[in-house]
Amino acid sequence: MGGNSINTQILRARLTDSSSVWIAAVAIPLMLIGPALWNGYPLLQWDTGGYLARWYEGYLVPSRSTVFGLYLHFGEDSRFWINLGIQALATLWILQLTLRVFGILRPSRLIAISLALALTTALPWLASTLLTDIFAGLSVLSLFILMLHGSRISGIEKCSLFAFTAFAAATHSATLAVLLGLCCAGWIARLFLRPRIAVAGLVQGSLTLVAGAAMLLSANFALSGQFAWTPGGYGVAFGRMLQDGIVTQYLRDHCPQQKLKLCPYRDELPATADQFLWGNSMFNTLGRFKGMNDEMSFIVTRSLAEYPLWHAEAALAATAGQLVSVASGEGTHGWIPHTYGIIERYLPAQLASMRAAQQQHWNIDFAVINMLHIPVALASMLLVFAIAATALWRRRLDDLTLLATTVSLAMLGNAFVCGVISGPHDRYGARIAWVAAFVVLIAAVRHFAGDDENPDSRSP
Numbered sequence: 001m002g003g004n005s006i007n008t009q010i011l012r013a014r015l016t017d018s019s020s021v022w023i024a025a026v027a028i029p030l031m032l033i034g035p036a037l038w039n040g041y042p043l044l045q046w047d048t049g050g051y052l053a054r055w056y057e058g059y060l061v062p063s064r065s066t067v068f069g070l071y072l073h074f075g076e077d078s079r080f081w082i083n084l085g086i087q088a089l090a091t092l093w094i095l096q097l098t099l100r101v102f103g104i105l106r107p108s109r110l111i112a113i114s115l116a117l118a119l120t121t122a123l124p125w126l127a128s129t130l131l132t133d134i135f136a137g138l139s140v141l142s143l144f145i146l147m148l149h150g151s152r153i154s155g156i157e158k159c160s161l162f163a164f165t166a167f168a169a170a171t172h173s174a175t176l177a178v179l180l181g182l183c184c185a186g187w188i189a190r191l192f193l194r195p196r197i198a199v200a201g202l203v204q205g206s207l208t209l210v211a212g213a214a215m216l217l218s219a220n221f222a223l224s225g226q227f228a229w230t231p232g233g234y235g236v237a238f239g240r241m242l243q244d245g246i247v248t249q250y251l252r253d254h255c256p257q258q259k260l261k262l263c264p265y266r267d268e269l270p271a272t273a274d275q276f277l278w279g280n281s282m283f284n285t286l287g288r289f290k291g292m293n294d295e296m297s298f299i300v301t302r303s304l305a306e307y308p309l310w311h312a313e314a315a316l317a318a319t320a321g322q323l324v325s326v327a328s329g330e331g332t333h334g335w336i337p338h339t340y341g342i343i344e345r346y347l348p349a350q351l352a353s354m355r356a357a358q359q360q361h362w363n364i365d366f367a368v369i370n371m372l373h374i375p376v377a378l379a380s381m382l383l384v385f386a387i388a389a390t391a392l393w394r395r396r397l398d399d400l401t402l403l404a405t406t407v408s409l410a411m412l413g414n415a416f417v418c419g420v421i422s423g424p425h426d427r428y429g430a431r432i433a434w435v436a437a438f439v440v441l442i443a444a445v446r447h448f449a450g451d452d453e454n455p456d457s458r459s460p
Helices: 002-032 034-039 048-052 066-074 081-101 107-120 123-127 133-148 155-171 173-190 199-224 233-243 246-254 273-278 288-306 308-323 337-346 348-356 366-393 399-422 426-449
Strands: none
Touching: 002 034, 002 081, 002 107, 002 123, 034 123, 048 066, 048 337, 066 081, 066 155, 066 199, 081 107, 081 123, 081 133, 081 155, 081 426, 107 123, 107 366, 107 426, 123 133, 123 426, 133 155, 133 173, 133 199, 133 399, 133 426, 155 173, 155 199, 173 199, 173 399, 233 246, 233 273, 233 288, 233 308, 233 399, 246 288, 246 308, 288 308, 308 399, 308 426, 337 348, 366 399, 366 426, 399 426
């Protein structure tokens, strides 16, 4: 009788776990695209139109990846719900895989953690938007698993992570730069942590960036006939330098001697990079990126040589400013005329659905949402930095320390790359801050579950 009772309990537990798995598989993706479902159409952003147009226009434009453009084109016939499904399922996959390699995966925990992230972070808004940002944070986690936990996943999962990370790197140059920094940090750390960091993992992680670069170059060639990188680096950096006053000073110092196109406008330059590059400024009159690229690159390189200290101070300030710029929803509102124009021109069958969406009626209030998102993001980031610093100080180099350190470096790298190149924007901070909240939740589960579920709690 006792044996039968035990078997019955085991069977009930298995049935409960099986039910929880199915609930998680259905409920979590729906939570992640909840904002889009409420909206009635995938969320759009300032930059969405530029990516959508790549398939139709067939030429390269600054900061608009053709790889992501092809990805969006793939989902057009479904009104982009296929894209949101991919983003939600990829998020679910990466979250559960991270919990699994940490030895704390339970269906109920996965549901609880996903719900916490959906309610308190930008994650569901990122997953619901037709933009590259969702892949920035996910790729940090996928690279971490591939480089440091390859022995805990199957060969198929390794191949899938490799492909996913390569694709994410190809969707945005800033994402590729952050991942490159993490790979470099991994190779340096191996000099001191040989037992913890395998060469095979570092090689696999590094090769994802090579594959991502090859993917981008191939897509650029296929769509435009140019075997070239996505343009725009100098132009975007020029905008940030203009915002810091460096460009104005350079023009004042050199316009009497150098015949630059901007000289007649040196006292009329806009106050911000966004106004100069994307507003109705003299940038349009002078030919935008095509007409101004050579001059902007000239001013960027020459000003670096002439004002190195000013540039260093501006870069430090931009990095610090980007670290604390974490509000959700930047550029996701009712006034995005370029994206609307692209949909009207190339996808007229979707106009009615797009115009009926909540977003186009200005029904999304991120001011209220950010009353929760901002403090959660900032607190999570501080806690992750604290976890990493405390553990390193005590030389407790377990898996949680390595994850916290990886995410800390990713946040710093993201702040440096985005802040220095583009200037601080909330969008760039929000797309990585949710990962910090995820790390804090993992640490909380570890703390309350105890070391009995920690497969690698010992220091090396």
